[in-house]
Amino acid sequence: MRVAGTHVLLTGATGDIGRRLATHLSDAAARLTLVARSTQPLEALAADLGAHAVSADLTDRDTLRSLIRDVEQAHGPVDVLVNNAGTETVGHLTDLTADDLEHLLALNLLAPVELCRQVLPGMTARGRGHLVNISSLAGVATFPGLATYGATKAGLTHFTSGLRADLRGGPIGTLAVEIGPVSSQMMSRIASHPPTAAAFDRVLGLRALTMLDPDAVARAVVAAVEDDQATLRMPRRAAPLATLAHAPRSVVRLALTGIR
Template sequence: MRLAGAHVVLTGATGSIGSRLAERLAGRGARLTVTARSAEALDELAARTGALAVPADLADEGGPASLLTSAQDRHGPVDVLVHNAAVEVAGRLEELDADGLAAAVALNVRAPLELTRLALPGMRERRRGHLVLVSSLAGVATFPGLTLYGATKAALTQAAAGLSLDLRGSGVGTTLVEIGPVSSTMMSRVRDHPPTAAAFTRAARLRVLRDLDPDEVAGAVVAAVEANRRHVRLPRRAAVLAATAGLPRAVVRTALVGIEG
């Protein structure tokens, strides 16, 4: 997918990964729409990258539709949709409140699916488009304290697999991003839960995981979109875990549906 001149909508744009994605997408010549809840941080990012800033709370029921309308009014049809927005949740499920649970599901699962549902008809009609779903290795093998977060990311991973089948031959591509811990304030908050922090420490000691640089992730995502690759899995040392977990989907794709790759 050629990014120069393409209209890219990026959610979760002010976070550690999101801001690096915005910079790299702008550097590739994309017409960029960025969204997040914080208007001040979003305006600063837009000023730095030349993007259109559309503050929105995608967990609100009408948030996705409002974002898409504003983005298309200014920049025209959406060519690339990057689902990067997410909220971290660390703790035992029974210790979470109902509002927090609902908000996590709304932002991490419902919002990307609703945005995709709204954007896809136009992409299909133009036979042009790309969807990027930023998931997590927590959707493959979650750690203590990440029950809710891991469940939402597993849902996003499964959605990406289904979309790649539904969109075959349509001209619309998908990229699923499955990543480990990233150096960020988000990860710092996750590690405030002692059992989760201990599990990450053990994984690092065993060299199963390492903290990723946000710019490393952003660079890999942009390269994958341009090359129309279906997966980004980082760190590479843990990629085999995600690939192994995806074997049932691969069997369906090749043996039952008849699609290779």
């Protein structure tokens, strides 16, 4: 789907990847509504790009439930939804609180699923749209300390696959983005847990993974939307393992729907 002239709603717009996504979408001539919780950085970014800023906490139930309605009433129908907002928990399960788990599940899984649910009726009525969910290779193979984070990303990837089957043959596209470690503030926080840091040091030392540049990720996401790709996996060297892990899902979807 060509993004030029489309209205793109991007969540998590002030994060390391989010800021780059906003810039590259703006460069591609999209009209942007940027969503994040941090008001001042969000408004500064929106001003730089000529975008609309919506400060919102996606873990707040009432805010989440009215977000698409409020955005579309103020700025027009959403053509492309990019669910980029996310957070991490790192540590042993017993180190986490009930609030930690609730916040993680709400932001990483409930929010993107709910926003897709809200935006789909309008996209269907208009006969066009694209849904982009930023997931993680942690949903394929989870490192020590990332059990709960990996579970949310596995759920998001599986949801996107099922949604694609539901939308087969229609005008609405989906893109699941599965990425490895990215040079970011999130990665710095993850590396604060020694078992997790040791695991990443090992796979990076073996060159099984590489540290991704957030700008390269953003450029690849925009290109994947314009090329109507169903899946984007980075780094490329990890793609075969991810493809193998997804093989049962792909085989079943092909058998049931004829969609790869």
